[in-house]
Amino acid sequence: MHKMKSVLLGLLFLACQPDQEKRYTVVEIPATPQGTVNASYLALGDSYTIGTAIGVDYSYASMLRDSLEKETSSLNINLEIIAKNGWTTGDLLKALESEKPTSDYNLVSLLIGVNNQYQGRSQNEYRQQFTELLQRAISYAGGDSSRVVVLSIPDWSATPAGAGRREAVGRDIDEFNAINRQITQSYGVAYVDVTPVSRTALNDASLVASDNLHFSAAMHRLWLQLLFEKARKAIHH
Numbered sequence: 001m002h003k004m005k006s007v008l009l010g011l012l013f014l015a016c017q018p019d020q021e022k023r024y025t026v027v028e029i030p031a032t033p034q035g036t037v038n039a040s041y042l043a044l045g046d047s048y049t050i051g052t053a054i055g056v057d058y059s060y061a062s063m064l065r066d067s068l069e070k071e072t073s074s075l076n077i078n079l080e081i082i083a084k085n086g087w088t089t090g091d092l093l094k095a096l097e098s099e100k101p102t103s104d105y106n107l108v109s110l111l112i113g114v115n116n117q118y119q120g121r122s123q124n125e126y127r128q129q130f131t132e133l134l135q136r137a138i139s140y141a142g143g144d145s146s147r148v149v150v151l152s153i154p155d156w157s158a159t160p161a162g163a164g165r166r167e168a169v170g171r172d173i174d175e176f177n178a179i180n181r182q183i184t185q186s187y188g189v190a191y192v193d194v195t196p197v198s199r200t201a202l203n204d205a206s207l208v209a210s211d212n213l214h215f216s217a218a219m220h221r222l223w224l225q226l227l228f229e230k231a232r233k234a235i236h237h
Contacts, residue, residue, distance in 0.1 A: 053209035154198035
């Protein structure tokens with residue numbers, strides 16, 4: 001199943017991605033004697049990162065790992081995910097205190113904030129905690145901001161669960177994203193805006209998961225298309 005999924009993803013990117021020169025830094029991603037290049041990817045987040053309602057194998061994080069490995073057959077990526085359904089920025093910070101990730105990841109992604117909005121938590125708290133999370137993400141990447149990628153918060157109001165609250169939730173999501181975008185750019189970190197494509201679920205039921213609240217594997221693939229090139233540059237930096 002994993003192999004079949006990787007092949008399908010490889011075909012997807014063969015069709016969607018322009019042919020580009022590959023630049024790899026083996027000093028940063030050491031090769032084994034057998035020629036396999038080992039790398040590590042840490043995905044930080046919440047329900048979106050673990051693929052709630054669709055399964056972690058169909059989340060953008062897992063599909064990113066599979067796609068990067070497919071593009072470079074010698075690349076072996078160890079994916080670690082620190083995320084949980086319902087987590088806010090504060091919850092993620094607490095988890096990092098206990099998990100204590102190392103500081104040698106080749107790629108770190110961060111997507112967090114939807115539950116801050118959902119729970120009505122303050123934007124000032126979000127600003128402070130997101131800043132700390134981004135600083136930690138950079139430290140987990142060995143202090144190299146070019147190895148970190150931030151994804152914007154998807155708009156859950158585009159799902160059936162958001163009916164009746166779309167205007168208010170959409171406005172909140174935009175305000176939280178304005179915060180994380182500004183902070184991300186101030187640290188020179190790559191930013192991937194998945195919010196507009198998340199809103200296309202309003203008119204496409206295939207992009208909504210079976211729980212009518214989260215997004216489907218098809219939506220995660222759309223996020224992957226937006227994320228892939230920036231993540232590719234980061235892991236091969």
